[in-house]
Amino acid sequence: MIKLEKRPMPSRTLSVATPLIAVAITMIAGGLLFSALGKNPFEAIRTIFWDPIFGEFAFYYRPQLLVKGAPLVLIAIGLSLGFKAGIWNIGAEGQYIIGSLCGAAVGLAFYPFDSFVVFPLMILAGALGGWAWAMIPALLKVKFGTNEILVSLMLVYVAEQLLASMSLGLLRNPEGHGFPGSRNFNDYPAGTSWINEAAGLHWGMVFAFIAVIFAYILLNRHILGFNIRLTGEAPRAARFSGVSPTRLILFCLGTSGALAGLAGLFEVSGPGGQVSIDFNVGYGFTAIIVAFLGRLHPVGILLAGLLMALTYIGGEIAQGNLGLPSAAIQVFQGMLLFFLLALDLLTNYRVRFAVKGAA
Amino acid sequence: MMSDTGPLLSISGLTKAYPGVVANDTVSFDIGQSEVHALLGENGAGKSTLVKMIYGLVKPDSGTMTWKGQPFTPAEPKAARAAGVAMVFQHFSLFDALNVAENVALGMEDPPPMRDLARKIRQVSETYGLPLDPNRTVGDLSAGERQRVEIIRCLLQDPKLLIMDEPTSVLTPQEVEILFETLNKLKAEGTSILYISHKLEEIRTLCDHATILRLGKNVGECVPAETSARDMAEMMVGDTLQTPTRSTEKAGDVVLDVSGLSLEPANPFGTTLKNIHFTVRGGEILGLGGVAGNGQDELLAALSGETPTWPDAIKVKGSEVGNLGPSARRRLGILAAPEERLGHAAAPDMSLTENALLTGAIREELTSNGFVNWSGTTSFAENIIKSFDVRTPGTHVAARALSGGNLQKFVIGREVLQRPEVLIVNQPTWGVDAAAAAAIRQSLLDLAAGGAAIVVISQDLDELMEISDRFGALNEGRLSDIRPAAGLTIDEIGLMMGGAHGMEAAHIGAEGTPA
The missing domain is CATH 3.40.50.300 (P-loop containing nucleotide triphosphate hydrolases)
Known part of the structure; x- marks a missing residue:
């Protein structure tokens, strides 16, 4: 009989080790899945995890890793603050879209004005857009006690409609011969987020690193970070300590919204290039996985973001080269979160194999 | 028929260890027929583990229990209840939104129709001096009344041994008095009671016999009426007690x-x-x-x-x-x-x-x-x-x-x-x-x-x-x-x-x- 026994203290070693074990088990289970699909499991796993970094075309894929990883990390850092406090922003995708729309709108309004002030203004607008979109569930929760999970999620679909309407209407490229989509920011040097496109470097990566450092200091050195952790671990103790739940909700949702908005802005003005109907590709949702995969720890999120980007890129290669269905890749990514959450149990519980019948 | 001379429940050498702590270490004692037996000890002395073993919630590592001369190894509370053990827990397991009768029904193996049950509850509550309206919502009851719901739930099973875990911690002195009258009535009818408490004066007035536990061991037995509260306390603690000292300063503004x-x-x-x-x-x-x-x-x-x-x-x-x-x-x-x-x-x-x-x-x-x-x-x-x-x-x-x-x-x-x-x-x-x-x-x-x-x-x-x-x-x-x-x-x-x-x-x- 298997018994679970609560540990007196959470295991430190295991909280670091479980993500690695989860990755290993995912590889095994994924290998079985791929072989059930008639593919060579070793080749598939190698294609996903090895080829993008060390393979023949790694020179092309490595920068891609950062391009895909940066928005994931930036969004996940913001989400992790709320998640730590038990405030569940599920609508980062929507905040990402609104951030990209606001930032792009400011940039397009200045077009073709060439000045160094344009891009900082776009950044500001992007962050404000994401922040404002996240303030809707925040204020509704604070004022009326609505559930932020539902409201923020529903607002994703509203944002998607807004995105479609903008790329067909207000923000459409006037010189685009009636095709949907805005001007391309890659043709507007003052408004692009690329630092060096050939090397795959854009400002989003810089901001992602800054966000990681900022979150680390906030959580470990600042009383606000302490209050966030306290609220998540013991809400009544937090109230007793003097933490205002209202302020914390506004801060956490606002910050995660602003960071998601920034990610959207950097994407639209760089790798994405333009506002278009299918601009969003689910970074806001994947970032939820990244946040948990990184154990809501800033450095963990940085590594998890890169790992997730790796499975994205590796998954694309595997689809192209091995003919794996894209659904199989999504199942593979899902397995990663599943195993991680399942193994999470081990940090707080010890598994005992008890012999039955000893009375 | 059983003979009335032997003990109702005899416990011998019961041991239960949890990782890092021995909760009970070769504990032995007897509970006689229609006896009020006190189990006395500080928090962590192992009282709860012991009664959980009697009630079938926890299995002992070693040791035996005998119930009316027969070996007694309840695998689950259901088996213990069938033998005639009933327990009133310190923390009530009642649903605030349901009424008294519904709560009682939830704890029964095969509850009778609601109308019969309500009648039975009234009858038991009158017999034992525990006033309780079966139709009241539990959320509106005081702690003392909630306890009565738990006690009546037990009495409906017609128990031979009633275990009570710190029953007076939620009662006013007057309610304690009512409870003690009920318990004495039960005793007079032949029910044995295992009474867990650390309130010594109560035990001195109510209990016939006391077993004292310290750090999982039986460290002594006594007849509470003949032992001073201070002596019992020192047996419990295993040390002489310090009484707090206070100065008689005049109060300020x-x-x-x-x-x-x-x-x-x-x-x-x-x-x-x-x-x-x-x-x-x-x-x-x-x-x-x-x-x-x-x-x-x-x-x-x-x-x-x-x-x-x-x-x-x-x-x-x-x-x-x-x-x-x-x-x-x-x-x-x-x-x-x-x-x-x-x-x-x-x-x-x-x-x-x-x-x-x-x-x-x-x-x-x-x-x-x-x-x-x-x-x-x-x-x-x-x-x-x-x-x-x-x-x-x-x-x-x-x-x-x-x-x-x-x-x-x-x-x-x-x-x-x-x-x-x-x-x-x-x-x-x-x-x-x-x-x-x-x-x-x-x-x-x-x-x-x-x-x-x-x-x-x-x-x-x-x-x-x-x-x-x-x-x-x-x-x-x-x-x-x-x-x-x-x-x-x-x-x-x-x-x-x-x-x-x-x-x-x-x-x-x-x-x-x-x-």
Whole structure:
């Protein structure tokens, strides 16, 4: 009989080790899945995890890793603050879209004005857009006690409609011969987020690193970070300590919204290039996985973001080269979160194999 | 027929070990037919584990039990109940939103139709002097009435052995008297009772025989009526007891002034505070008694600032603080320690250092520009651990890894060391062993001697009589008149607490009068 026994203290070693074990088990289970699909499991796993970094075309894929990883990390850092406090922003995708729309709108309004002030203004607008979109569930929760999970999620679909309407209407490229989509920011040097496109470097990566450092200091050195952790671990103790739940909700949702908005802005003005109907590709949702995969720890999120980007890129290669269905890749990514959450149990519980019948 | 001469239940060499602790170590004793047997011991002595083995909730590692001469190995509570064992737990398992009969039905193997059940409940409640209306919603019942639901649920099974775990901790003195009459009636009818308590006077009046447990071992037996309470206490603790000493300083000026405090509860089954008035002078301890659930938690929340009220409802040294939050009140020297240690007074999974920061950040100046001074916080935590003799490997240990008594010392120490001008504590020694309880009470007396105004909310009347200068009682969110503690009789205290809940005509009449 298997018994679970609560540990007196959470295991430190295991909280670091479980993500690695989860990755290993995912590889095994994924290998079985791929072989059930008639593919060579070793080749598939190698294609996903090895080829993008060390393979023949790694020179092309490595920068891609950062391009895909940066928005994931930036969004996940913001989400992790709320998640730590038990405030569940599920609508980062929507905040990402609104951030990209606001930032792009400011940039397009200045077009073709060439000045160094344009891009900082776009950044500001992007962050404000994401922040404002996240303030809707925040204020509704604070004022009326609505559930932020539902409201923020529903607002994703509203944002998607807004995105479609903008790329067909207000923000459409006037010189685009009636095709949907805005001007391309890659043709507007003052408004692009690329630092060096050939090397795959854009400002989003810089901001992602800054966000990681900022979150680390906030959580470990600042009383606000302490209050966030306290609220998540013991809400009544937090109230007793003097933490205002209202302020914390506004801060956490606002910050995660602003960071998601920034990610959207950097994407639209760089790798994405333009506002278009299918601009969003689910970074806001994947970032939820990244946040948990990184154990809501800033450095963990940085590594998890890169790992997730790796499975994205590796998954694309595997689809192209091995003919794996894209659904199989999504199942593979899902397995990663599943195993991680399942193994999470081990940090707080010890598994005992008890012999039955000893009375 | 069974012979009436042998013991009902004979326990021999029962042992149960959990990882890191032996809860019961070769415990043996007998419970006779129609005997009231006391199981006496401090928290953690192994009383609960022992009764759980009798009730079939826990399996012993070794040892045997004999029930009327037959081997007795209940695999689950169902088997124990079938044999005739019934148990009233310390923490009730009742659904607030259901009525009494429905709650009773939920605990039965095959409940009769509701109408028959209601009739049976009335019948049993009248026979044993436990007034209870089967149609009332449990959420509206007092703690004493809830206990009656549990007892009646047991009596409907016609038990041979009734186990009662700390039954009087939630009762007023008058309700205790009613309970004892019921238990004596049961005994007269041939039911044996295993009575678990650490209240020695009760055991002396009620029980025929007592077994004393310490650290999982049977350390002695006695006939309570022939043994002094002090002797039993020292057997329990295994040491001589220190009685707290108090100085007889004159009280200073009024520090805390609460007037017209009324407050709606946050949840539907909370208690509404109704027009509460009291003052506390510097150097004085005000003891507030009352049965649990009569507004204690709500009053602490209002005083600590967790639920802000009108500005003028609470004044400290003349300035209005009723609308301030906990942080602002701490800045003014108003500190509090809630009853619930894990999850309210302390965050279970956080370290002692982090828990020291939880309330110490402001008065100990542990932050600058919002940045936490962790080394300062650690030394504050170390200071608490040293001054209050908290037994722990270090400040990095999670709060939940500490025993109840040690964590309570930490929680009280954390507030006392911040030099409060006003300190409000709820159940300061709940679940704490006698030595630690004495140390905590002494620290409160010392703090008062230093000029602080202290409010102690507690359900332990002995504790309140020992340390308070003046006494009041909470009953359904109202506060009785405050009277000097010296010279109060137990009957007077009981009446201040509202007498026997649900039995006194005057009490029911008071329901309708405006606050």
